[in-house]
Amino acid sequence: MTRLNPTSLVSLLVTLSLLFLYACSGGGFNAGDFRDRADRKALPKDVVRSLKLTKFASFTSNDSPSPAWSPDSERLVYSEQYPGRVIVFDLVSQSSRTIYDASTAMLPDIQYNVSQPAFLGNHSVITTGLWGGSINYTDAWTGAILSDVDNSTSKAFGISGSRAQVSADGDRVLFEASDGLILSDGSGQRLDTYPNLYYARWAPQGRRFAALRYANYMGESPELVIVDEDKQIEKLEAGVFQLAWDPTGAGLAYIRAGNRTVFDANWEFGSLSYYEFETKKTTAVASQARSPVFGVAPWVLFYETGSGLGISDLNESRVMRDLRLSNITVSPDGQYLSGVTAASGSPYGYYGAMDVTIYSIGLE
Numbered sequence: 001m002t003r004l005n006p007t008s009l010v011s012l013l014v015t016l017s018l019l020f021l022y023a024c025s026g027g028g029f030n031a032g033d034f035r036d037r038a039d040r041k042a043l044p045k046d047v048v049r050s051l052k053l054t055k056f057a058s059f060t061s062n063d064s065p066s067p068a069w070s071p072d073s074e075r076l077v078y079s080e081q082y083p084g085r086v087i088v089f090d091l092v093s094q095s096s097r098t099i100y101d102a103s104t105a106m107l108p109d110i111q112y113n114v115s116q117p118a119f120l121g122n123h124s125v126i127t128t129g130l131w132g133g134s135i136n137y138t139d140a141w142t143g144a145i146l147s148d149v150d151n152s153t154s155k156a157f158g159i160s161g162s163r164a165q166v167s168a169d170g171d172r173v174l175f176e177a178s179d180g181l182i183l184s185d186g187s188g189q190r191l192d193t194y195p196n197l198y199y200a201r202w203a204p205q206g207r208r209f210a211a212l213r214y215a216n217y218m219g220e221s222p223e224l225v226i227v228d229e230d231k232q233i234e235k236l237e238a239g240v241f242q243l244a245w246d247p248t249g250a251g252l253a254y255i256r257a258g259n260r261t262v263f264d265a266n267w268e269f270g271s272l273s274y275y276e277f278e279t280k281k282t283t284a285v286a287s288q289a290r291s292p293v294f295g296v297a298p299w300v301l302f303y304e305t306g307s308g309l310g311i312s313d314l315n316e317s318r319v320m321r322d323l324r325l326s327n328i329t330v331s332p333d334g335q336y337l338s339g340v341t342a343a344s345g346s347p348y349g350y351y352g353a354m355d356v357t358i359y360s361i362g363l364e
Contacts, residue, residue: 047298048316053309053323053337053359057094061087061356066116066327067338071170073331075149076338077125078356079114086117086127088149091336091358099152100127100145107154110145118164120173120186123149132162132177135193144175146188158188165209167202174200174209181211194227199242204249212240224254236275237282244292244301251276253285253292253301272303274314285312291327295361297334304328309339325357337361 067078076089077099084102089095102114115130125147133142142160147153161175161182172191175182180195194200197211207229212222224240225233242255257270272289275282289303289310303310308321309328325339340354 047300047363048311048313048318050364051298051300051311051318052362052364053320054362056091056336056358056360057089058355058357059089059096061340061354067329067340067356068116068118069329069331069336069338070119070122071332072122073333073335075119075122076356076358077117077119077149078340079117079127081115081130084114086114086125086147088125089356089358097152099125099147099149100154105154107143107145107156110141110143114145116163117147118166120146120166121170125149126157126164126166126173128162128164128175130162132175132182133160134179135177135182135195144188156188159184159190163199165200165202167207167209168204169207172202172207174202176200192231194231197225197227198222201243201245204245204247210243210245210252212243224252241270242290242292244294246274247294247296248299250278253294253303255290255292269304269306272301272310274301283314285314286310286317293328293330295330295334295337296332297361298363302328302330302337323359330361335361 061078061080067076069076074091077086079086084106085098086100087096087098100114110127110129114127117125117127120126126144127147128144129141131142144157144159144161144164145154146157159175159182161177163176165174171186173184173186175184176198180193181197181200182190183192184190197213199212200209202209208226210224210226213225215221221238222240223235224237224243225235227233237254237256239256240254241257244253246252251274253272253274255270255272257268269288269290271287272285272292273282274285285301286303286305289305292301292303294301301312304326305319308319309323309325311318311320324341326341328337328339330337336358338356338358340356
């Protein structure tokens, strides 16, 4: 065995020390796309208790189940489902504008049943129907439309499906059909299909996505899976009905509701957990929750409970009982939270007025 002379030994120790410092500073020794878990530990210990939501804007809408944010966090889009309108609220001017109205300019691709719009970039919106037909079947109620936010013009997008999910880079869109997922590019060109997968959610980095895999059309025994760019599927958990990506890419939050159909789980509450990819550790967050969504500044997990809005940093949880919001979503910059409240008292009380409310997020 070769022995190191004193000079070589000193050089080796210096090199190892520099490599160690480089790794600690985030210089390239990461595990995949995962950020260091110390990011969460650096938060104030009382972040959950000191988090404050201040009402920024509120307006009454006719049946608006799913508001969505623009990538630059400056606009919120929502639909009035059966009146057939798509409306954008501008945070800078604090004004609303209708960008699609079926009563005056109906497109045959979607007719009146507009639901769940999503931004494709900062200046265009994809709107789908409530029901997406099937992978190989289309009709006038299942087509998606593309609306220009700036000039309020709309055209057919070329894809039939519901619940459009736009990738972080804006180049891919996943649509849900009755028998699986349809993948398109940003121009409406169909790229691929994923039979028996539903409820897709893109990862915050790259082109992999999480989804639910059902055994049959009715949705029994759903499995939480990750689909990579090569269509390889990895199963993570069974009995999952809702999910949300950690914005750091480090894990997933999901609702587990036992062996019930997806239609039951959409209305009911289940147990909320967080799964971390690197450690494969699962952390229980709440026993009764639904519709989880992450905030990024500060890093917290929001969710609905039966008695108010839940907040957790995985170590501590709190329920804001004065906020009864449904379909909550957080702006990409983490500064705002929005949600809807049904006038009927039911968070899924369609065919009625809903208050769409935006809150600014801060710490006391």
